[in-house]
């Protein structure tokens with residue numbers, strides 16, 4: 173009935189992951205993800221120096237009390253590092269509780285509300301032809317929903333665009349580059365705003381009205397620019413326009429919302445319910461983009477989703493490859509259980525990553541399912557993990573044509 177050990181594990185099978193492993197005195201093991209892309213060692217230090225000593229000897233069953241102890245007890249509240257560390261503890265304790273109950277975690281969260289979680293994949297191409305190849309590739313894999321990103325004429329490598337690929341090839345866009353300094357990219361919002369509607373017109377013409385399409389603006393527009401893009405994309409019936417503005421300025425979304433009916437999703441860099449307060453109560457968004465890993469865990473994100481449900485706002489949890497298989501499993505269990513599930517982002521992890529983290533979740537006919545193993549359904553292979561040393565990596569920095577640093 174107590175926590176015996178808590179270990180902070182770092183591995184790098186192609187990219188860096190931080191995992192917290194809690195073991196009880198009965199030998200039950202729980203895993204939690206604390207990966208913050210490009211700033212991984214900050215959560216390692218926060219956990220090792222300031223959280224692990226607080227866990228030893230505590231009752232593993234009191235998840236809510238532990239969450240409040242770590243959140244209120246720190247005095248310095250919120251922030252991505254603190255909330256990722258709390259998330260790792262929270263998820264590991266839910267994993268343990270479900271294993272003790274011998275149930276898949278979603279059963280403890282209320283049971284299954286659906287047969288599976290509708291997933292969207294990432295198609296991209298430097299031009300329309302390579303984008304179409306990538307979309308066909310995703311359709312072949314069974315995706316029913318696809319995010320579309322392309323290059324912009326006149327700009328070089330930009331957010332969201334993988335190298336061109338042939339049918340059957342793996343999509344491998346990874347923004348965090350393993351370089352000693354961040355890569356720098358060039359950006360021009362006017363060129364982007366002119367180009368994107370032509371891309372969606374071409375995609376609709378080629379693939380028809382049925383396919384679910386999404387797009388990520390990656391925080392680059394002002395509210396006025398975002399309103400303009402939302403309007404110009406209305407004929408193409410997007411499932412959502414993501415991160416159209418930086419989003420910390422919640423009031424700024426009023427301008428976007430009042431001008432366009434294109435659905436809006438925001439929140440992958442948010443870390444508590446307070447980041448959403450105005451957005452939710454004024455119904456300025458349609459989808460909550462938080463990941464379990466970056467928002468204080470299952471306990472906290474569940475509360476955000478219950479709050480959002482009152483306003484007909486649904487989930488669209490952040491699921492790129494920098495969310496580890498542990499974090500992805502946690503949000504699949506949550507997504508199975510909540511009523512206001514919307515869609516789940518799904519970028520398949522590399523083969524090496526899925527050998528380090530052995531998962532029970534499946535992807536069939538466009539739907540993800542967390543599997544029915546007790547707990548999260550993820551096992552950690554220490555021996556293999558230890559062969560992959562931590563390698564520093566940075567997300568890119570974005571500059572305007574005149575050299576000014578812009579939102580990336």
Ligand SMILES: O=C(O)[C@@H](O)[C@H](O)[C@H](O)CO
Pocket residue numbers: 209347388390440492494567
């Ligand atoms: O915007 C997204 O959906 C992601 O690709 C993020 O850029 C990445 O997860 C940052 O670590």
Ligand SMILES: [Mg+2]
Pocket residue numbers: 388390414415440
């Ligand atoms: Mg995004």
